[in-house]
Amino acid sequence: MIIDCHGHYTTAPPGLKEFRDLQIRALTDPAINPSKASVRISDDEIRDSLEGAQLRLMRDRGIDVTIFSPIAGQMAHHIGNAVTSQLWSEVANDLIYRVTQLYPDNYIGVCQLPQSPLVPPKSVIPELERCIVELGFIGCNLNPDPSGGHWKDRPLYDRIWYPLYEKLVELDVPAMIHVSGSCNDCFHHTGAHYINGDTTAFMQFIQSDLFKDFPTLKFIIPHGGGAAPYHWGRYRGLAQDMGKPPLAEHLLKNVFFDTCVYHLPGIKLLLEVVPTENILFATEMVGAVKGIDPETGYHYDDTKRYIDQVDSLTETQRALIFEDNARRVYPRINPILDRIVARKEIAHG
Ligand SMILES: [Zn+2]
Numbered sequence: 373m374i375i376d377c378h379g380h381y382t383t384a385p386p387g388l389k390e391f392r393d394l395q396i397r398a399l400t401d402p403a404i405n406p407s408k409a410s411v412r413i414s415d416d417e418i419r420d421s422l423e424g425a426q427l428r429l430m431r432d433r434g435i436d437v438t439i440f441s442p443i444a445g446q447m448a449h450h451i452g453n454a455v456t457s458q459l460w461s462e463v464a465n466d467l468i469y470r471v472t473q474l475y476p477d478n479y480i481g482v483c484q485l486p487q488s489p490l491v492p493p494k495s496v497i498p499e500l501e502r503c504i505v506e507l508g509f510i511g512c513n514l515n516p517d518p519s520g521g522h523w524k525d526r527p528l529y530d531r532i533w534y535p536l537y538e539k540l541v542e543l544d545v546p547a548m549i550h551v552s553g554s555c556n557d558c559f560h561h562t563g564a565h566y567i568n569g570d571t572t573a574f575m576q577f578i579q580s581d582l583f584k585d586f587p588t589l590k591f592i593i594p595h596g597g598g599a600a601p602y603h604w605g606r607y608r609g610l611a612q613d614m615g616k617p618p619l620a621e622h623l624l625k626n627v628f629f630d631t632c633v634y635h636l637p638g639i640k641l642l643l644e645v646v647p648t649e650n651i652l653f654a655t656e657m658v659g660a661v662k663g664i665d666p667e668t669g670y671h672y673d674d675t676k677r678y679i680d681q682v683d684s685l686t687e688t689q690r691a692l693i694f695e696d697n698a699r700r701v702y703p704r705i706n707p708i709l710d711r712i713v714a715r716k717e718i719a720h721g
Pocket residue numbers: 378380444550594656
């Protein structure tokens with residue numbers, strides 16, 4: 373089975389943005405404050421938004437299942453306050469839930485958290501719990517910088533994050549480190565802010581002893597781990613200078629990378645530097661980089677092609693990247709995949 377661990381609902385029907393626009397306007401005009409019930413999106417609109425986009429690309433590229441979450445760039449935790457983020461997250465997560473109900477064989481949910489700058493992260497626990505327990509989601513996107521490029525909050529190893537980590541461990545779900553849009557002009561959102569966020573989180577994990585306190589806590593650092601694999605020697609050396617154990621022992625039981633690296637040399641480097649046990653297949657389509665690479669004639673985000681081209685991988689290693697690591701990092705995916713397999717067997721007689 374081919375599992376894409378990183379997809380966002382970037383093609384969501386216009387009713388979602390209409391709700392959000394109204395919610396943002398209501399910050400200065402409380403009289404128009406929209407309710408959750410005011411979201412107008414039909415099942416047909418959801419089907420149309422996927423059939424011609426994500427789902428078609430998944431079928432074309434041989435991807436069976438996508439671990440699917442709300443549009444990362446629009447989480448925009450810096451807009452409004454914690455109440456704004458709470459309602460917006462509920463609306464965005466409920467829409468992902470509807471996708472998982474309409475396409476239970478193709479999509480499995482991951483939630484947006486109602487974070488807000490300088491608000492203690494424990495405030496997001498009720499929405500996390502609702503999504504995992506009631507909606508059947510298997511993980512969350514955790515924004516290390518809810519201020520959107522101004523880095524106002526405490527680093528990820530600070531004890532202020534611990535109540536959330538305790539809940540993640542209790543629910544047995546991982547968090548994907550994922551910043552949102554940048555409201556700092558210095559940082560282009562997907563080109564700089566995303567990659568900075570990934571790299572910054574990785575360094576924060578190195579600096580700390582977080583995984584001594586939470587030996588089973590798991591994070592996925594997307595976009596191939598930001599700059600970390602390319603600069604692996606720097607990070608090993610920094611850890612060594614800080615008196616930390618080797619990275620394999622210090623964080624590789626807890627930190628995983630995805631394959632959202634949009635060219636073959638980058639994927640080769642990732643595979644050479646990072647143990648295969650720590651790499652999960654992902655595309656982050658549709659959206660981060662939409663175009664076709666004129667050098668190959670294929671979409672940049674068709675990341676399966678790059679992995680298929682690496683001859684040195686054994687079949688066991690391919691299975692780890694495409695399926696087995698996702699099953700280990702997202703334990704709650706296993707019963708869902710079992711049900712998908714059972715339905716396919718019945719369908720094929
Ligand atoms: Zn993403």
